[in-house]
Amino acid sequence: MAQKKDSKQQAVESMLLDIMHAATSMSQVEGRVGRALSKSQGHLKLLIGAGHSLRDIRQVAGLTLAEMSEALNVKDKSLLQAVEDGTSTLSFELILRLAALVARNDPVPFILKYIRAYNPEAWQMLDDWGVGKIPLQFEREREFVNIFRSHDDARELSDAGFEKVLSFTRQSFEMALHFVAEQELAEPESAEGSMHSGHSNSPPESKKKSN
Numbered sequence: 001m002a003q004k005k006d007s008k009q010q011a012v013e014s015m016l017l018d019i020m021h022a023a024t025s026m027s028q029v030e031g032r033v034g035r036a037l038s039k040s041q042g043h044l045k046l047l048i049g050a051g052h053s054l055r056d057i058r059q060v061a062g063l064t065l066a067e068m069s070e071a072l073n074v075k076d077k078s079l080l081q082a083v084e085d086g087t088s089t090l091s092f093e094l095i096l097r098l099a100a101l102v103a104r105n106d107p108v109p110f111i112l113k114y115i116r117a118y119n120p121e122a123w124q125m126l127d128d129w130g131v132g133k134i135p136l137q138f139e140r141e142r143e144f145v146n147i148f149r150s151h152d153d154a155r156e157l158s159d160a161g162f163e164k165v166l167s168f169t170r171q172s173f174e175m176a177l178h179f180v181a182e183q184e185l186a187e188p189e190s191a192e193g194s195m196h197s198g199h200s201n202s203p204p205e206s207k208k209k210s211n
Helices: 007-026 041-060 065-071 079-085 092-102 107-118 120-129 131-149 152-156 159-196
Strands: none
Touching (some): 041 079, 092 107, 120 131
8 A cells, every 4th residue: 555645745746846847837848749859869769768668657557548548638549659659749737647647656756757758958957956856865765764664573662772773773874874985986986097907007027038
């Protein structure tokens, strides 16, 4: 069963939706269905990939194109077929309807993904504002919470026992964070060192003189 969202997460999601709506309105390309596709090969690949992923989502949901069109209140029955083929786009309003249909428990990452494909100008604006990183932080926090939720024994601890576990967990996390941060800092240096490893400054071994 889906976990109920807390009021803080709902408020943040509502704020993000308002920001995304503003970005799509402010972007020069309005994201209308059937607008001219970008000439960029990278964007065309993004459209095809988005279309294929929507097809997978629809099939996993057990819906036909006609059934999904009806659920989204799309009158043009050929639209979704064209979107899945990567030859047409979705407006922001249709992306919102899709999120309500197939991603209602976690709509923000879904919406961001398809804004990136169907309205690159709005996506760039959102990315510049740092909005794209917010769902990642939500996901990381959720993974931490799930560690606790997956251990029933933790719920049986006394207050004093829980405080000990919490203290140990905090220390372990800070230690791991420090270790991984140093490791990630060293990796670029290591990679840079390996680039120069083939250019040794040491002189070549001299050949033995024959008598």
